[in-house]
Amino acid sequence: MSSISDQALFSAIQRKLGEPANGGATFFSHHWSADELLRVSQDRQDALLRETHLQIGLATPIDEVVDQADYDLPDDWIATAYVIRIPVTGRAYMLDLADSFDADMGDHTWQASSGIPRTCKDGEGETRVLTVMPAPAIPGTLLVYYVPRSARLTGHGEVLTVPDELGLPVLQYGILGDLLGKLGRGGDPARAAYCQVRWQLGIEVTSILLKGLA
């Protein structure tokens, strides 16, 4: 459950950096800036969601079009979790997330001729576009389960998207790793490396927990 605000997180980070805590408004040392903290925090929160698939949303069902392979993904999409295809007749099935290389190996005619989509890709070509391979000869419906972007941090009390158990113990260290890892007077490679390890351990344990503890 999320209850920590961005201001509380920023104050905790400032204390870790030896700065007076004021919700991330200013940095006494001028080694970092409020805008920089906001940017880094936003990126890290999105990265945490993207890498762990903590929260998954369902996009508006996509109606396929004959011979059309490309379909737009939602504006807040940052990663595809999985895609289910519901054909007009027959059972729904999952499309494997793959790339062009995989598709070429499986069916080298997939670009030239339509058929029954078996795989899909989202990391090549245009941004936020899902390509089914091959394009459908008979249209069905696509259910795209995806990882949405996290809430926009403002520094004015926005509640974090990630649960509290990941807020200070994991997200905070990802942010600190970026702040301490840069070149400049605020840099501290040793602590930045430690933060990076804390980030990796956090992602690892989250992945383990999402598989179920039983």
Added chain:
Amino acid sequence: MAAPTLYNRVDLRLRLMDRVESVPFWTSEDANDALNEALWLWNLLTGQWRTSLTLPAIAATWDYALEETLVFGARVSYAGQPLDVTSLWELEQGRPGWRAETTASGGDVPTKPLLWAPVSLLYIHVWPAVATTTGEFLVEGVSATPVLLTDNQTVDLTEDLLSTILDGALHLLAFAEGGDRFTATMPHWMAFLQSALTHNGQLKQSLIFRRYLGLDRGRDFRPTKGAPTMSLGAQPQGV
């Protein structure tokens, strides 16, 4: 195991100070942050604090939303019968068309829900779906961490866990200082993680955790530098 005791935030701060001969290098606010962070981290690593949730079974429904009070779903049962955990990928690959199946489908489909798959923090899938709206699922998961937001709030800790939480908090407090003091607290941090591994065996299966804690000895036995290039028994005479 020692009986748990209730500790309030003042108790815990005093015990933290005991660990540095009552000459703290932190403020009370720093200590409060560190104690809560240690509690959150401990719950993340071990699922120490648990709770359960009842979900009424809905006919032909295979996906269920969890309330936010559960941090992670961990065990699911239906009518007192535990379901085996699986994954969405296994359901798709091993049972195509599983979404359309219910306990009334017949054939080789079980007559009671048999499997559950965690999908994300807030969703689980079950197979097969119940045919009629009867019964309920009991989901046991990790509850929100009992953090201390005021000095009077208390947390229930065993003696062992108290020591572990203080180890973790001390290390977290030293981060702000960095340098030698931070390095000096690394044994406390390792003790914290080792204790978490003892409580949650799944962490031991993680290569990343094992390597970080120095438990992965495989590389030691297969050196890549300075290793003999032939077996000792095959060395030529006079070498």
